[in-house]
Amino acid sequence: MNARIVQIAFNTFREAVRDRVLYNLIAFALLLSGAAIFVGQISIEIERLVVINLGLTAVSLFGVVIAIFIGIGLVSKEIEKRTLYTVLSRPVRRWEFIVGKFLGLAGTLVVNTFFMAIGVFGALLYVAHKFSGPDSLIFVALYFIVLQFLIICSLALLFSSFSSPLLSAVFAFSLFVIGSFADDLRGFATLTSGITRWIATGAAYLVPNFSALNIVSAVAHEQPIGAQLVLQNTLYALFYTAMALSGAVLIFERRNLK
Amino acid sequence: MNARQRTTILAATCLVVSLAASILLLRNIDRIRPSEIVEDALYINSPKMVKRVSLGFDGLMACIYWTRTVQYFGHRHFQREYTYNELAPLLEITTALDPHLIPAYHFGASFLAPAPPNGAGQPDRAIRLMEYGIQQNPDNWRLYYDLGFVYYTELRDFKSAGDVFARGSRVPGAHPFLKVLAADMATHAQDFATARLLWSAAYESSTETNIRQNALEHLRAIQVDEDVTNLQNAVSRFVEGQGRIPTSLWEIASAEHLQGVPVDPDGVPYELSIDGQVLVANPDNFPFITKGTPPGYQPGIPKFHTKG
Numbered sequence: 001m002n003a004r005i006v007q008i009a010f011n012t013f014r015e016a017v018r019d020r021v022l023y024n025l026i027a028f029a030l031l032l033s034g035a036a037i038f039v040g041q042i043s044i045e046i047e048r049l050v051v052i053n054l055g056l057t058a059v060s061l062f063g064v065v066i067a068i069f070i071g072i073g074l075v076s077k078e079i080e081k082r083t084l085y086t087v088l089s090r091p092v093r094r095w096e097f098i099v100g101k102f103l104g105l106a107g108t109l110v111v112n113t114f115f116m117a118i119g120v121f122g123a124l125l126y127v128a129h130k131f132s133g134p135d136s137l138i139f140v141a142l143y144f145i146v147l148q149f150l151i152i153c154s155l156a157l158l159f160s161s162f163s164s165p166l167l168s169a170v171f172a173f174s175l176f177v178i179g180s181f182a183d184d185l186r187g188f189a190t191l192t193s194g195i196t197r198w199i200a201t202g203a204a205y206l207v208p209n210f211s212a213l214n215i216v217s218a219v220a221h222e223q224p225i226g227a228q229l230v231l232q233n234t235l236y237a238l239f240y241t242a243m244a245l246s247g248a249v250l251i252f253e254r255r256n257l258k
Numbered sequence: 259m260n261a262r263q264r265t266t267i268l269a270a271t272c273l274v275v276s277l278a279a280s281i282l283l284l285r286n287i288d289r290i291r292p293s294e295i296v297e298d299a300l301y302i303n304s305p306k307m308v309k310r311v312s313l314g315f316d317g318l319m320a321c322i323y324w325t326r327t328v329q330y331f332g333h334r335h336f337q338r339e340y341t342y343n344e345l346a347p348l349l350e351i352t353t354a355l356d357p358h359l360i361p362a363y364h365f366g367a368s369f370l371a372p373a374p375p376n377g378a379g380q381p382d383r384a385i386r387l388m389e390y391g392i393q394q395n396p397d398n399w400r401l402y403y404d405l406g407f408v409y410y411t412e413l414r415d416f417k418s419a420g421d422v423f424a425r426g427s428r429v430p431g432a433h434p435f436l437k438v439l440a441a442d443m444a445t446h447a448q449d450f451a452t453a454r455l456l457w458s459a460a461y462e463s464s465t466e467t468n469i470r471q472n473a474l475e476h477l478r479a480i481q482v483d484e485d486v487t488n489l490q491n492a493v494s495r496f497v498e499g500q501g502r503i504p505t506s507l508w509e510i511a512s513a514e515h516l517q518g519v520p521v522d523p524d525g526v527p528y529e530l531s532i533d534g535q536v537l538v539a540n541p542d543n544f545p546f547i548t549k550g551t552p553p554g555y556q557p558g559i560p561k562f563h564t565k566g
Contacts, residue, residue, distance in 0.1 A: 043325035045361040045466065050325075053318040060315075180314040210314065217317030221358045 004092050005100040012104020016070050022108075025062045026115055032058040033119035037126055047127040052138065052220040055120030060145045060216070062116065063109055064176055067149050070108065071156025072168035074101045079257065088257075095249045102157055102245055109149040117142050134222035140230065141219040147237035151208045152176060154244035161252040179210035208240055303347055305354030312355065320356030327352060327362070331369045331378075340374035346383045353390060360398060363391035367404050368469075371412045381412040400463070402426025403436060406443075410456060416443045435459045450484045478523045479546035482538060485520055486550035489528060489536040503534040 016022065036054040040047030075098075078084035087097060117138075124135065155175055159168035178185070182204060189200035213233055215225060302308050312319040327348040334342060349366040352359060371377055371384035388405040395401060402422050409419035420443030427436035435455065442452045454477060461473035492510050497503060504510055507519045507530050519527040526539045528550070538550040545557055 039321070039325060043321070043328050044365055046321055046324060046359070049317070049359070050321045053315070053321050057315045057318045177313060181310070184310075214314045216315065217320075217356060220317050221356075 002096060004090075004096050005103065008087070008092070008097060008100025009103035009107060012074070012101050013107045016105060016108040017111075019070065021069060022066060022112070025066055026112055029058040029062040029116045030119035033116070033123045036123055040127060048124065049220050051120070051123045051127050053216060055123055056138070056141050056145065056216045056219070059113060059116045059120065059142065060148065060214075063113060063145060063149050064152055064173075066112060067105065067109055067152040068156050068169055068172045068176075071105055071153050072160050072165045072172065074105065074157055075160040075252070076163075076165050076168070084257065094252050098157065098161070098245060098248050098252055102153055102241075105153045105157070106150055109153065110146060113142060113146055113149070137219040137222065137225060140225045141215050143230070144213045144215055144233060147233060148210055148213050150237055150241045151179075151210075151244070154241040154248070155208070158244045158248040158251070161248045162255065175207060176210065179208040180214070181211070182207055182209040183211045209236070213237070302351075305351045308351050309355060316355045320352050320359050320362075323348060323352040323355060324359060324362050327366070327369075335375070338375065342369070342378035342380075345369060345378050346380060346387075349387055353387065353394075357391075357394035360391075360395065360400070363388055363395075363401055364404055367408055371408045373412070381408055384408050384412075397429055397431075399426045399429040399432035399436060402429065403433070403439075403459070403463070406439065407456065407460070410443070416448075419443050433459070433463060450480055450487075453480050475544070476546050479544050479548075481523050482544050482547045483549045485522065485528065486536050486538070486547075489520060490549075493530070493534050493536060497534065503532075504530065506530055507536075 033051070033055040036051040037047075039054065040050040043050070075084075078087070084097075088094065120138065121131075121135075124138075125131065128135075152172065156168060156172045159171045163171065185200065185204040185207065189197055189204050192200050218225065302311065308319060308323070309316060327345065330348060331342065331345060334340070349362060349370070352362045353366075356362075367384040367388050369377055370387065371379075371381040373379040385405065385408060388401060388408065392398075392401045392405065402425055406419045406422035406426065409415045409422060420440050423436050423440035423443060426432055427440055439452075439455065439459070442449075442455065457473045457476040457480065461470050461477065464470055464473070489507070489510065492514050493504060496510055496513055499513075504513075507528060510516075510530075511519050521527050522538055522540075522544070524540070524543055529537045529539055531537055531552075536550055537552055538544060538547060541547060541551045541555055542557070
């Protein structure tokens with residue numbers, strides 16, 4: 001792999017793990033996973049369900065928050081501090097800079113997910129006293145959550161390449177919310193006609209489909225996840241990420257940095 | 259002590275004192291404010307709206323709503339406030355968010371169906387809930403059992419109970435007692451033996467302590483009802499034969515050639531009133547009995563036994 005991309009990725013990773021907000025968010029996610037144990041005790045027969053639902057939701061939501069908060073500043077902070085000029089004055093192409101930043105943030109999120117997942121499995125072991133076969137499905141849910149993070153990272157980077165941090169955060173979070181309603185959007189498109197139908201259908205396919213990547217409830221109920229779904233979602237996430245990154249590269253290549 | 263240290267001490271003291279004062283004031287305010295306003299508010303009634311607000315995390319929202327349902331019912335039950343206006347909507351939202359949350363159907367029916375003070379007295383809504391649950395989970399034989407249970411115990415609709423038990427018996431892996439219950443509903447629905455079978459099935463098929471204790475109390479009540487019925491029949495036979503009301507149950511025991519005066523499941527002998535009614539000595543120990551209670555008797559809060 002391109003050594004410059006790797007170096008930028010590594011530096012991005014190192015910078016991200018120094019951010020105190022990251023540790024606070026991870027700690028809060030672990031706290032929520034632990035709290036799931038107590039929620040199960042004030043209800044009936046849903047101890048395991050609550051741990052998995054609450055734990056995986058915490059991993060997903062906090063990961064999205066981390067992705068957005070770090071991602072929105074990846075490019076704009078470098079421009080603000082003027083360190084970008086130093087980097088680009090080396091023989092580092094602009095697209096290498098974008099890809100390296102993306103890989104660094106993605107790596108950070110994978111590591112975060114690992115630590116937060118330890119909290120989920122710890123809470124699950126506490127309520128169930130042992131692991132069973134269906135618990136392995138949690139790994140599939142975590143894998144899909146990582147795919148969500150890749151998409152969010154690429155979107156945050158896309159917006160960061162041309163917009164201010166505040167607007168980038170608003171755009172990225174809005175797309176996350178809209179993406180959660182992607183199925184409803186497609187349903188709405190089928191109810192309309194004419195130009196509205198075209199626009200609605202286009203929008204429905206353009207926004208990232210996070211609802212397809214959300215299998216938390218299915219995993220909590222030990223429903224099997226087909227290999228086809230895993231493969232198709234992986235390809236979808238990779239292609240969507242590539243699309244967003246390509247957009248970021250196109251914008252950044254033409255951006256006047258003066 | 260310099261100015262900075264003085265400021266630190268003052269600020270820390272102010273913080274602690276303000277926190278303590280806020281907590282004390284809040285406790286007083288909670289005593290003054292009526293609790294019903296907070297209790298019965300269901301801000302979002304529509305399951306579809308709640309589903310949208312959950313941003314795809316329907317399972318977690320369902321767990322939250324189920325917990326809220328349990329707390330709502332439990333709190334009102336133990337406060338002896340026997341109206342449960344929000345119970346059915348809470349259950350509908352819970353099961354709409356997660357149609358595979360089996361405890362919501364299983365326990366929801368037992369919250370909704372029984373008459374107050376044991377439940378909300380809404381068996382029709384319990385049936386609707388269970389039919390929805392069966393539609394969403396057709397391979398779960400327990401739901402058929404729970405629905406049949408509602409038909410049998412609350413509506414005394416033995417035909418519908420039998421039909422549901424028969425449907426459930428055809429589910430792969432269903433417990434064999436469903437077939438037996440289906441057959442019994444057709445011919446022996448009102449027999450004590452059928453009721454005993456139903457509650458024994460509830461006791462054996464559940465791992466939840468409260469459910470097993472409830473089933474145990476019902477089995478004890480069935481035993482008492484059966485004993486009182488048999489003894490009352492014996493008293494009637496004595497009156498017909500002797501032309502007078504017996505003075506005590508010893509006369510009945512002698513006339514029926516029993517080993518002694520029959521005792522209730524706690525080992526306490528039954529009693530006979532002056533007008534020849536068979537009575538249970540301690541009706542409070544048997545929360546679900548329908549016979550053997552003195553006139554005007556009002557049951558208290560059920561006391562559950564751990565051994566039967």
